[in-house]
Amino acid sequence: MLTVWRALRAVPSWVLPLALGVVVALLPLGGPGFSFSRQITLACILALLVSGLNLSLGFAGELAVGQAAMYAAGAYTAGLVSKAGVTDILVQLLAGGVVALLVGLITGVPGLRLGSWSLAMTSFFLVLLVPDLLTIFAGATGGRNGLSGIEPATLLGTPLTTDDLYLVIVVVTILWFGVLRNIVVSRHGVAFRVLKQSPVLASSMGISVFRMKLLAYALGALPAGLAGALFANVDLYISPEGFGFVLATTVLAASILGGSASVYGAVVGAAIMQFGPNQATEFQQYALVFTGVFLIVGGVLLKGGLANLGKRLVTWLDRAANVRSGPAAPADAGLPPVSGATLAVEDVSKAFGGNQALKGVTLHARPGRVTALIGPNGSGKTTLLNMVCGFYRTDAGTISVGRRQIHGLAPHEVARAGVARTFQTPNIPEGITVLEAVISGRYTAHRASILSAVFRGPRFRRVRREDRLEAERVLALAGMTGLRDVEAASLPLGMRRLLEVVRALIGGGGVLLLDEAASGLDEDEIERLAGLIRRIRDAGGTVVLVEHNFRLVLDLADDIVVLAHGQVMASGPPEVIENDPRVASEYLGIEGEADLAGAQGEQA
Structure with a gap:
């Protein structure tokens, strides 16, 4: 049978x-x-x-x-x-x-x-x-x-x-x-x-x-x-x-x-x-x-x-x-150079009615570096990402990617300008496989018309072949090759977060915004995520990391920007931010230098 x-x-x-x-x-x-x-x-x-x-x-x-x-x-x-x-x-x-x-x-x-x-x-x-x-x-x-x-x-x-x-x-x-x-x-x-x-x-x-x-x-x-x-x-x-x-x-x-x-x-x-x-x-x-x-x-x-x-x-x-749809890509697939671009947020402000969500925020994320954006809940981190992506309009200030100003653009235009992102709650469509979910990230960057899909023309076949090869490669980078034929929406929370990162990566965007991508991941998944982010950074990508895992931020970030009450409280390299008493008080809830030293000892 x-x-x-x-x-x-x-x-x-x-x-x-x-x-x-x-x-x-x-x-x-x-x-x-x-x-x-x-x-x-x-x-x-x-x-x-x-x-x-x-x-x-x-x-x-x-x-x-x-x-x-x-x-x-x-x-x-x-x-x-x-x-x-x-x-x-x-x-x-x-x-x-x-x-x-x-x-x-x-x-x-x-x-x-x-x-x-x-x-x-x-x-x-x-x-x-x-x-x-x-x-x-x-x-x-x-x-x-x-x-x-x-x-x-x-x-x-x-x-x-x-x-x-x-x-x-x-x-x-x-x-x-x-x-x-x-x-x-x-x-x-x-x-x-x-x-x-x-x-x-x-x-x-x-x-x-x-x-x-x-x-x-x-x-x-x-x-x-x-x-x-x-x-x-x-x-x-x-x-x-x-x-x-x-x-x-x-x-x-x-x-x-x-x-x-x-x-x-x-x-x-x-x-x-x-x-x-x-x-x-x-x-x-x-x-x-x-x-x-x-x-x-x-x-x-x-x-x-x-x-x-x-x-x-x-x-x-x-x-x-034990039916499988096809061969998997090798696990040692590499990441080709990524054309990163500088994300410049200059003196941006945003208010919702009487609530001042952001006030005079400035952030610069450069290619080949991981820029972490941290702060307590309600400090405006996700609001800033939504403004970069075009879901909110700025009240004041400018946002640009490379030499192109993107504030005021529609969200899909911002994405086509090279900005990709993940969400706090993984957003994976039902009824598609992991492989198809990853391929969807290439929809606008590598196009094939409806007519070419209907008639299965040479361009459609070429794009489809490239889609599959690229999707296999980035899945291998995240250690998810074995899940290629699984329904994407059925994955555990941690794997869906990794899948979102892979989907954002495959589009070839120069700026990658990760909104709490490590939330819900176990130690092994966090290590895989960290390795993937390092590869993206080393390949020349621009990574903006919003994260509550302070230890992960210190391990990954080249630059850290700290938000508090909608304003930049501190910015600098990890070693400076780690020893800043204001960051310890606002972000970690630690008061005093003695408590800060003790907390650092526990993290070590």
């Missing part, structure tokens, strides 16, 4: 879905009957709709239920194009996809600007408005009576029979899921998951949050437009009632049941909804009851949907069969 499983896992993951798709495409040869073929056709169309929702919601975390509106846009566009005399289904698919994409962009921009719940409400009201909008343009759309008179479709001038149309719908579905799969398993798919996990994290990695959200939402609209164009050719008649709230909830239920964070979960969820409740004679009357039950079952009893159950089974079989 396990031998068979190893052989199956050696086959590329896309082969089985493609083989199933080919079987579905060839079903008419077996004479399944009109009713069954129609249900397959409608299931494929629903799967296209669900896949768009999965992309925007499951992968990018954008709560939107507007697929029905994009579906209507594609259907009515194809119908009107057909009535105008253009019956070629390829032209109708193109027109339907483009119009749905435009609707997605127009409706997505205001919602994304305001936030995720605003997007949900915008898309929700858009669905409710579809019948009214169609009624306003009743002269073209037929209003409440629907659009009839659609001509039978052709393909390159050849009329399509019922079986031909079936084949076209299945092939379009297969092709789209191939496109979706290529996007999701690429670095763009990981970037969507990073965005879903935390917009703050995405910004700190150089990802433009708004553009990435809009990209996910627009791409999610595309299959809805294709589905609408195909649906218009099934019955050659479309009605506003087919694009209402019931459809929106059906799509949502299918997504949750199949697994919203899954490519092929969309197919499973769509098949369940099409061959399950849609077969009930009373479904139309009790549609919301059925979909509500499915939503509860999927959301409460099946966390992650059926796709998550399948994933757990595959993981268990992989462990039992």
Whole structure:
């Protein structure tokens, strides 16, 4: 059994879905009957709709239920194009996809600007408005009576029979899921998951949050437009009632049941909804009851949907069969030169209402040196890092990296200027491996377009190969090579902190900000972290270390800046700071020279 499983896992993951798709495409040869073929056709169309929702919601975390509106846009566009005399289904698919994409962009921009719940409400009201909008343009759309008179479709001038149309719908579905799969398993798919996990994290990695959200939402609209164009050719008649709230909830239920964070979960969820409740004679009357039950079952009893159950089974079989994804990098991989840059914080102040968080703070961190920023809780250390990263704006003063001033830049622009950071609480997306989490740090520094990911062009293959090699190398530096295929979010706290450091390092930024990276690490992990920081420093990187472990600070730092009450209390080399009575009093809670000498003796 396990031998068979190893052989199956050696086959590329896309082969089985493609083989199933080919079987579905060839079903008419077996004479399944009109009713069954129609249900397959409608299931494929629903799967296209669900896949768009999965992309925007499951992968990018954008709560939107507007697929029905994009579906209507594609259907009515194809119908009107057909009535105008253009019956070629390829032209109708193109027109339907483009119009749905435009609707997605127009409706997505205001919602994304305001936030995720605003997007949900915008898309929700858009669905409710579809019948009214169609009624306003009743002269073209037929209003409440629907659009009839659609001509039978052709393909390159050849009329399509019922079986031909079936084949076209299945092939379009297969092709789209191939496109979706290529996007999701690429670095763009990981970037969507990073965005879903935390917009703050995405910004700190150089990802433009708004553009990435809009990209996910627009791409999610595309299959809805294709589905609408195909649906218009099934019955050659479309009605506003087919694009209402019931459809929106059906799509949502299918997504949750199949697994919203899954490519092929969309197919499973769509098949369940099409061959399950849609077969009930009373479904139309009790549609919301059925979909509500499915939503509860999927959301409460099946966390992650059926796709998550399948994933757990595959993981268990992989462990039992000792299946590994590939060779690991050698443990003695080195760190090439790092192009460090001087971080200059000059006389920076920041107030939140009446609370003066920072006042006249100056700090210079230079390449090839570790600059430690220490101070008691509430002294303004993390506030200063957030200001450097662009999450807060300065009230006064300047911040620059090299010769470029970065204060006033958006967070993703600061990251692209060469500033990388970790967070007090490790921020690791769910559903990706350690290797993928590290590779995500290279998303903006080494780019490959969506189109190259879809078509697997030479540039995409080269960038992917470089991503993996670089990720293997930096994982080896941190002693984490053996964890490359483990789900990143499942790691213990200490290992997740090390993973964040590695992810920040791989982007090639000249300035590395470490916010309490040693917190929660055991002695062995602290030693590994210290060794990694020394390698970064020796390679020419600029390291700013915010840390409460005073012994680690003294061992690692070349320069130390001490904050107290939002101001620089002292700065200098470790030996000076260690013997400063003011630092001992404010930071270590030690009073008097005798107590300071005793504390130093204990640390030694």
